[in-house]
Amino acid sequence: MKTQDHDRERSFTVSIFTEDRIGMLNRVTIIFTRRHLNIASITASESEVPGVFRYTIVLQATRAQVDKVVGQLERLVEVLKAFVHEEEEIVHQEIALYKVRTGTLANGAVERVVRENHARILSVDTQFLVIERTGHVAETQALFEQLKPFGILEFARSGRVAVTKPMKELSTYLKELEAK
Amino acid sequence: MKTTQCTGAQAVVRSLLAEQVTTLFGYPGGAIMPIYDALYDHRDALEHILVRHEQGAIHAAQGYARATGRTGVVFATSGPGATNLITGLADAQIDSTPVVCITGQVASALLGTDAFQETDVMGISMPVTKWNVQVTRAAEIPAALAKAFHIARTGRPGPVLVDITKDAQLGLLDFTYEPCTGFRSYHPKPELSHSAVQEAAHLLDGARKPLMVVGQGVLLANAEEELLRFAEKTGMPVASTLLGLGAFPTDHPLYVGFVGMHGDYAPNIKTNACDVLLAAGMRFDDRVTGDISRYAKQAKVVHVDIDAAEINKIITADVAVHADAKDALRALTALVQPRQHADWLQEFSDAKAVEVETLAQHTGTTGELRMDEVVQLLSARTGGEALVVTDVGQHQMVTARHYRYRSTRSNITSGGLGTMGFALPAAIGAKLAAPERTVVAVIGDGGFQMTLQELGTIMQSKVAVKVLILNNRFLGMVRQWQQLFFEKRYSFTEMVSPDFVTLAKAYGIAAERVEARENLEQGMARMLGHAGPYLLEVMVEKEDNVFPMVPTGASVSEIRLA
Ligand SMILES: Cc1ncc(C[n+]2csc(CCOP(=O)(O)OP(=O)(O)O)c2C)c(N)n1
Numbered sequence: 001m002k003t004q005d006h007d008r009e010r011s012f013t014v015s016i017f018t019e020d021r022i023g024m025l026n027r028v029t030i031i032f033t034r035r036h037l038n039i040a041s042i043t044a045s046e047s048e049v050p051g052v053f054r055y056t057i058v059l060q061a062t063r064a065q066v067d068k069v070v071g072q073l074e075r076l077v078e079v080l081k082a083f084v085h086e087e088e089e090i091v092h093q094e095i096a097l098y099k100v101r102t103g104t105l106a107n108g109a110v111e112r113v114v115r116e117n118h119a120r121i122l123s124v125d126t127q128f129l130v131i132e133r134t135g136h137v138a139e140t141q142a143l144f145e146q147l148k149p150f151g152i153l154e155f156a157r158s159g160r161v162a163v164t165k166p167m168k169e170l171s172t173y174l175k176e177l178e179a180k
Numbered sequence: 181m182k183t184t185q186c187t188g189a190q191a192v193v194r195s196l197l198a199e200q201v202t203t204l205f206g207y208p209g210g211a212i213m214p215i216y217d218a219l220y221d222h223r224d225a226l227e228h229i230l231v232r233h234e235q236g237a238i239h240a241a242q243g244y245a246r247a248t249g250r251t252g253v254v255f256a257t258s259g260p261g262a263t264n265l266i267t268g269l270a271d272a273q274i275d276s277t278p279v280v281c282i283t284g285q286v287a288s289a290l291l292g293t294d295a296f297q298e299t300d301v302m303g304i305s306m307p308v309t310k311w312n313v314q315v316t317r318a319a320e321i322p323a324a325l326a327k328a329f330h331i332a333r334t335g336r337p338g339p340v341l342v343d344i345t346k347d348a349q350l351g352l353l354d355f356t357y358e359p360c361t362g363f364r365s366y367h368p369k370p371e372l373s374h375s376a377v378q379e380a381a382h383l384l385d386g387a388r389k390p391l392m393v394v395g396q397g398v399l400l401a402n403a404e405e406e407l408l409r410f411a412e413k414t415g416m417p418v419a420s421t422l423l424g425l426g427a428f429p430t431d432h433p434l435y436v437g438f439v440g441m442h443g444d445y446a447p448n449i450k451t452n453a454c455d456v457l458l459a460a461g462m463r464f465d466d467r468v469t470g471d472i473s474r475y476a477k478q479a480k481v482v483h484v485d486i487d488a489a490e491i492n493k494i495i496t497a498d499v500a501v502h503a504d505a506k507d508a509l510r511a512l513t514a515l516v517q518p519r520q521h522a523d524w525l526q527e528f529s530d531a532k533a534v535e536v537e538t539l540a541q542h543t544g545t546t547g548e549l550r551m552d553e554v555v556q557l558l559s560a561r562t563g564g565e566a567l568v569v570t571d572v573g574q575h576q577m578v579t580a581r582h583y584r585y586r587s588t589r590s591n592i593t594s595g596g597l598g599t600m601g602f603a604l605p606a607a608i609g610a611k612l613a614a615p616e617r618t619v620v621a622v623i624g625d626g627g628f629q630m631t632l633q634e635l636g637t638i639m640q641s642k643v644a645v646k647v648l649i650l651n652n653r654f655l656g657m658v659r660q661w662q663q664l665f666f667e668k669r670y671s672f673t674e675m676v677s678p679d680f681v682t683l684a685k686a687y688g689i690a691a692e693r694v695e696a697r698e699n700l701e702q703g704m705a706r707m708l709g710h711a712g713p714y715l716l717e718v719m720v721e722k723e724d725n726v727f728p729m730v731p732t733g734a735s736v737s738e739i740r741l742a
Contacts (some may be wrong), residue, residue, distance in 0.1 A: 078365050137624060174364070178364050
């Protein structure tokens, strides 16, 4: 079972479904901290099932490490289920917002960059405009590089949101859990 | 369901009564005063033991739990009261001990404001509890406690902390108590996989040199009978981890000893010679495995554990049986072929003979008393039937090696955390849980001084524990490492101690010191024959070492005999 692939460090996405409780985020992150694993991004929101929260955590680790983390996450009393996914097993996106000076619109260059990158202008103010781009990190980063010469006043990128490719639904798992 | 109005504090006490709690350990303070006040009305039904330090309360609760399997209960106040519990929580967490701690907290309006004696108890205790919860409303108290007891004792047991704000204690509610029987995110009892059991049975049937290592999971599952039946049917040798001691009678012909760093020679070296290793209710602690890259590599590993997170955590299992040890052993016994392994068992006897002979060359009966002689005498005089609580250090390993445990729940020690100061309070709890048994705390001169204030608890609550101090005037285990691995540079391990006998007498506890071999028999007899608590201090050799030993980083087969 111990293949090379098991010990190769790469990006994993961990999806954790929990009860909606105070301190849950803390309980979840402690598991990573204890193993000295750095979380690259984290998002949390209610899932498709009311009252069930979904945490999506991206990290660099080996399969061996991440499997153990998932075991320990599932041991948490209020975790319903945790899944680990390789990059190709999920569809994922991040959203990025870029604030640049309105003056940069003058010669049409910024507009072109926006169009070419499939980004859009979210709002325009007399002072600044906000550009939005949804995509993978590489894509939002590429736009960042292209906007840089115009002067970026502010930049923010969300954590990853992801859904999995397998068709089994969370509600099916929940029914299984409740039936036990 | 009938309901009656009461305060949150009264609800706490009523909930404990509903959970059939009869004994608890604690220490009062401002933030938990309403609960103590409610307790006053029920002090006949609920025996509260006033300890001398909250660490003592939780260790006593742990001893209570481990002596009987019942959940230990602790009361402590906010701030320092709660933080004093942390060592015990960590100990109970790593050694899977069911404990429910109830801590008082400042009023909810003051949370997060650095109010007097306010500490983030939730944050601090989160990593060292199986579950914790903060209750800020009186009405939530019964359900929170019901859930706490359910979580503490089911599945892999562990400590739970319930932090109750003062306003919740003072608030009113309509009290009804409904025991918790489960909730959707928690599935403590895994379903036994029949295919896994079949695979395991198949491996065992084909094994020529099978070895079983049992851990505390067998005790926690109350599976001692099932273990005995399984072992006798398969005829396979049975070894034990430190916390598993007592799950299998040590005088049984199939018992081959204790594994790990200071375990027996035979089961350690045979771990690297067996063809199937069956691990039941144990978690491959590094003190058990030594270097894992050279641990049982030749063997097929069958791992039975109730905690899925333990499977494949350290040692990859060829067959994983995610189950309660009782269910798994019962199912396995039904499937396996009856076997005998005379030649293989002979190999263990031969290895044992080597160990006995080598160790004998290094010990004499002329110099100062040694720890092993004292423990052997204790074992003989109690017929292996005492409940022995050990602290941490050389005396702990010597006791594990030389006490001939004959019955279950007779060995209580701090295994995973190695908490010095554990034994004295844990013995108090154990004695209260099992008053009919002889309870002996074996402690080093160092560890005794970490919680010796609990002599006051022994005095006040008249707890008839026997305290056996093996005094080598050193922090012996650390000194041993300094001798073996740090060129005898005894950096701060020599310890000057007070007169323990006089100290015990100050607490009204009968006590004596034995220095000479010829006085040991009588001293031991007086301690065991005495009706109440007794402290026996035995002066032992200063620089004795515990062998065998698997040095850190070595393989179990590189175990040293001298
Ligand atoms: C709370 C705590 N502090 C430090 C240690 C490290 N430690 C392990 S064994 C030991 C020596 C124990 O000495 P003593 O109680 O005299 O027992 P002996 O080893 O001499 O039998 C020490 C200091 C520990 N296990 N626990």
